[in-house]
Amino acid sequence: MSLEIWFALVAATAALLIVPGPVVMLLFSQTLAHGRAVSSAAIPGVVLGDFCAMSLSLAGAGALLAASTQLFTLLKICGAAYLIWLGIKIWRTGLAPMDVVADKGQHSPWSIFRQAFVVTALNPKDIVFFVAFLPQFVDPQQPAMMQLVLIEATFLAMVIISTSTWIFIGGRLRAGLKNPKALSILNKCGAGALIGAGGLTAFAR
Template identity: 45%
Template sequence: MPTLSTVLLFVAATMALLIVPGPAVVYIVTRTVAQGRAAGLLSVLGVHVGSIVYVLLTSLGMSALLLASPTVFQIVKWLGVAYLVWLGIQKLRARRADDGTVAEPPPMSNARIFAQGVLVNVLNPKTLVFFVAFLPQFVDPARGPAVWQLLFFGIGFIVLGILSDGSYAMLASVLSGRLRSTAKARRRLDLSSGAIYIILGAIAAAVSQA
């Protein structure tokens, strides 16, 4: 098992990374505002099921192989970029009602909310780079098999991620009434979240393997 000082350092470093909004946080906040707290928390669950995929891949050493393959990395990277841009365009194209106001979009099913949360995280190339480059830094060969340490830190990341992203969902649920109170506010939310998705897609496009 890692030492207490290593665990504390990992928690501090991980929380510093998690509190910076990325595609997952944008998705969670917009879904919470659109459909309420339950939808937001379900998106958090979907996002971190996506994290489980990377935890398992990292622990088994497969993610390092994926990162070492330029072709596979590029496929994951551009699928993620395309998905983020698509989400952004969907927000920017929010339908208007006949009177010129913004029409309320039909609610997503729980299955779709969950699935989109998984995809947002799995198709984020920065997540792959994070798990390959970040987690191994805390592994100490003298403390036991690397696979168990990677699983330990991976599970720790998911727990911290649920706490951090869950806090965003709870805060968004508190503010959602104000954000949804007028058509103008809803339209501004759609435009801003759409723009953020596209910007994040552009940032993801710049991510390299190095």
């Protein structure tokens, strides 16, 4: 892969990741509710979810989903339902105290990791998207495998930067708002956005 193609990959990935989606809504909501220390566990969950989506697309699952409307719709509805359920859960649970890092139950780092992975991996549009996205940066004159490894590594590295940035922003916002009522309203807005993202996912084509 030439340096020019790699820079094009970086630019395209940055443009893709800068647009807030369901994963960003989840990161933001969890950070507002529970703080950076807990929500940081979502980063490896998102990375693993994207890795699985890319691997499945390369293994042929993307083409299968593109060809099977029923399977695509089923996975899309499952992912949307999970987003809505998470939004309702965050709305009802509310905020953790500022001095509490995590509890041993539903707000543990493992729980946040699992939620981030499921939201990322259960998006059939991502799997289909990678089928079209990844080959754009493969030079047919060079071995494909090493190029695909570099493409995946670059994409996942930028995912880490993107998710870390959103969590940092959410953490700063949480720390800057001293009024519990205002923070609670903002948290409910984040939960509502997550529910809305689930609804849009369910009805989007």
